[in-house]
Amino acid sequence: HEIEPPATDLITLTRHILSQQYALGERAAGDLTLLLIAIQVTSKYIASNVRKARLINLVGLAGAENVQGEDQKKLDVLSNDIMVNALRASGKVAVMVSEEIEDAIIVGGSKGTYCVVFDPLDGSSNIDAGVNVGTIFGVYKVQGSSGSVSDVLRPGNEMVAAGYTMYGSSCNLVLSTGQGVHGFTLDEALGEFILTHPDITIPDRGKIYSFNEGNSLHFYPPTNSYLDSIKYPKNGKPYSARYIGSMVADVHRTLLYGGIFGYPDDKKSKDGKLRMLYEAFPMAFLTEQAGGVATTGSQRILDVIPKNIHGRCPVFLGSKEDVEDLKKFYADYD
Numbered sequence: 001h002e003i004e005p006p007a008t009d010l011i012t013l014t015r016h017i018l019s020q021q022y023a024l025g026e027r028a029a030g031d032l033t034l035l036l037i038a039i040q041v042t043s044k045y046i047a048s049n050v051r052k053a054r055l056i057n058l059v060g061l062a063g064a065e066n067v068q069g070e071d072q073k074k075l076d077v078l079s080n081d082i083m084v085n086a087l088r089a090s091g092k093v094a095v096m097v098s099e100e101i102e103d104a105i106i107v108g109g110s111k112g113t114y115c116v117v118f119d120p121l122d123g124s125s126n127i128d129a130g131v132n133v134g135t136i137f138g139v140y141k142v143q144g145s146s147g148s149v150s151d152v153l154r155p156g157n158e159m160v161a162a163g164y165t166m167y168g169s170s171c172n173l174v175l176s177t178g179q180g181v182h183g184f185t186l187d188e189a190l191g192e193f194i195l196t197h198p199d200i201t202i203p204d205r206g207k208i209y210s211f212n213e214g215n216s217l218h219f220y221p222p223t224n225s226y227l228d229s230i231k232y233p234k235n236g237k238p239y240s241a242r243y244i245g246s247m248v249a250d251v252h253r254t255l256l257y258g259g260i261f262g263y264p265d266d267k268k269s270k271d272g273k274l275r276m277l278y279e280a281f282p283m284a285f286l287t288e289q290a291g292g293v294a295t296t297g298s299q300r301i302l303d304v305i306p307k308n309i310h311g312r313c314p315v316f317l318g319s320k321e322d323v324e325d326l327k328k329f330y331a332d333y334d
């Protein structure tokens, strides 16, 4: 057995973004590169804080509520501040929307031509137990000469880039600029994200479902009938359940292994739980770019037009055949 020597031609995230910017065919593509580089720095900084949280008094509540009525964790607030400051300083951003801030942030005097929508820390209920959390982001281009909230009240199919970073056993950044989905792993010694998952494609069918089934009592009939169909299948081979409760981690596994992730609307939450702009859209964008399907049950997620910046929508995404199966239950019910 010969031992392979270490790779000597590493593709860093910066190298990857630079090599893709020309393919984007936009004169402003260099600006998108600088913006994505600013985002990767925020991910490194958030990763380092998540890792040390228990040691530097960063666990627990911050003491305030966000606009969605959730108790903010200290790491929610810190991650938000890291992103707002870095994006503002990049000079490339005109509008920001964060889960943790009620109004859209219009960056005054900015020559930036991009809007960034983000969930600074996803899965915050998992932080104090050391379970995977993440950051989710989506990027739009400003339409007019200066940015306004109307620039982000646009369907996800108009995003020019989307991605997430998962802070887990390793730190992984997964990105699409509309040319497939590519995954990077942070090499902490180098301080660089290295391409480890080129061209991620979702298997056409999986064997895993990922729903918070504790809400079954409130689910509508098509959701429960679909779940029954994979738990009591005619072929005697039921799906496995995996639900972490951090969308980033559940979607990451779905992209790599296949299967279906769902957060339905139900009798208690009429639009579901996940927020359209900075949770549903970026993840739907990545799913489609990886060859999967993302639907509300009745509509392609990326075609939904958001009415307000914190609006929610039902989410089902993953392997093409699994999500098509689910869609049939919704079609039959309507």
Ligand code: AHG
Binding pocket: 070, 099, 119, 121, 122, 123, 124, 125, 212, 245, 246, 247, 248, 263, 273
């Ligand atoms: P956030 O921590 O950013 O508020 O997001 C939480 C979301 C998402 O990460 C996850 O998929 C979902 O909430 C889990 O909700 P339940 O606890 O209701 O299952």
Ligand code: MN
Binding pocket: 070, 099, 124
């Ligand atoms: Mn939250």
Ligand code: MN
Binding pocket: 119, 121, 122, 123, 247, 279
């Ligand atoms: Mn979230």
Ligand code: MN
Binding pocket: 076, 099, 119, 120, 121, 122, 123, 124
């Ligand atoms: Mn969050």
